Amino acid sequence: MHALTHAAGRLLQIVPTVILVAVLMFGLMRLLPGDPALALLGDRATDASIARMHHEMGFDRSIWVQFWEYLRHAAMGDFGDSITMRLPVGRLILLRLPVTLMLTAMAVVLAVVMAVPLAFAAALNEGGLADTIIRMLSQLGLSMPVFYVGLILLITLAAGLGWFPVGGIGDNFWQDIYYLILPAMTLALSLTAILMRNLRESLIEVLNAEFVQFATAKGLRRSLVLGRHVLRNALISTLTLLGLNIGTLVGGAVITETVFAIPGIGRLMIDSIFARDYAVVQGLTIVLAVLVSLVFLAVDTLQAILDPRVDA
């Protein structure tokens, strides 16, 4: 109950932040160089057709009216039409979103599956050989740009050995998973490194905490201490870290989708920027802000449920 009221309060806090994002994006996009009407009409543009296009897009009205109209429509999920793809932005985003969500979800699962055991191995051998190697690997992972990891995987496993496709996505769910394995590995690497490094720190702290020493002292088996007391704390830290790094993950998804030519929202973002498609960039940024806020909210609520010490 407590967690729920807390969640409701946080949900309300999202609103001003998202409006602020909308203001920022609206202002930024109006500063963009170039006239989208001209870009759209190309060589056949006449003064009359440009004026008609401006009217259709609402560019002939005052900036305040334009912004108010924008907010009013955005609140109802209507972000206008993409001028290059001739589709409502909302629908375009909905079409492209599932691939990105799938990619991100696969990356998170991969990262957690890799990071938790490695962090345990490092923390239990603090200062030892395994710890040193794992720490070096995480340092390396943190220093590798996403696009470079993607290219290495492409060069070796896709172009070189031919085990995986070079890019794109499949025709059905299972094929999609196969196509997304390399991109998900790419996206997961830096997250794994971040998780591993921080989880190791917090595990060492927990292992040295008094309640763990107490559990050991009262004669609990090592496996029980690790499984019940330490793992629970480790999972809470992992959750917190995942929440904190969701922004990095989304940024990474933008680049990963570009490298692997995946038709998700990241790729859409880059394409729209180069095509000067105002509406899409605006809509995407707002949708991303809402999604990230919801993830923060979910993490907060889960934390309050899992960890009695967190006072929601």
Added chain:
Amino acid sequence: MSQAVATGDLAPSPAARPRRRFRVRAAPTLGVLILALLLVCAIVPQWVAPYAPLKFDYRATLRPPSAAHWFGTDNFGRDLLSRVIWATRIDMQIALFSTLFPVVFGTFVGCLIGYFGGIADVLFRRLVDLVITVPFLVLVIAIVAVLGPGLTNMYIAVSSVGWIFYARLIRAEILTQKRRDYAAAGRVMGYGWPRIVFRHLLPNAITPVLTYWMTDMALAILLGSSLGYLGLGAQPPTAEWGVLIADGKNFMSTAWWMSIFPGIAIVLAGVGFSLLGDAVASLFRRR
């Protein structure tokens, strides 16, 4: 004091200690060596690079690594090692110029907000909400898109958002420092706020900023090369590591070296700055 003794008891077993002491010394040395190498490449590339970075040689295009061309050649027959070395100058510049304004301005603003609080603090926290809600890369890409691709615009974009992270760090530190007795003593002595904030509080609050700065330079190189790769940062034919990797992408299956070697340079720089950051952190911890 009793706190310190209690944690002392829980320190790693004696067996782990010698190794740890070794690591503390070896890692910073490695970091300094890496950065020294990169700085030499950045300052005097003409002494280090074996060829001119922009010299075409159509008789030797897409050659794999050999004694004459250690990193191979690209599709115009340009020596890749020389291009990677010349690119160091651009990427080191990215590390410095992307972070300089954020460090100075962010620290300054963070001090004032932390010390005075009030309405500025409320507004600032809204701003922090904003930048953690929109992914940094997305925000920077959007701003660069507006200003137009290129290095200068990239610096403007990164700086206009980056200072917030520094301000947040220093604000939190100042908040705790200003409640200390020495700050109160300063006020009792009748010192003006600039003297209290910048001569007394700031030196005690600056450590996390300096540590973060080192990490941030590594992040700046990652971001700068990512934008270069996307075509939004440094523009060809300027040699920049991300741009070089992007050039190589089209020759992925025939000339792997074109992408692989510039990437190694990025990783090297990242590791160098991180090791230095750890060293700075432990230096301050020991005091």
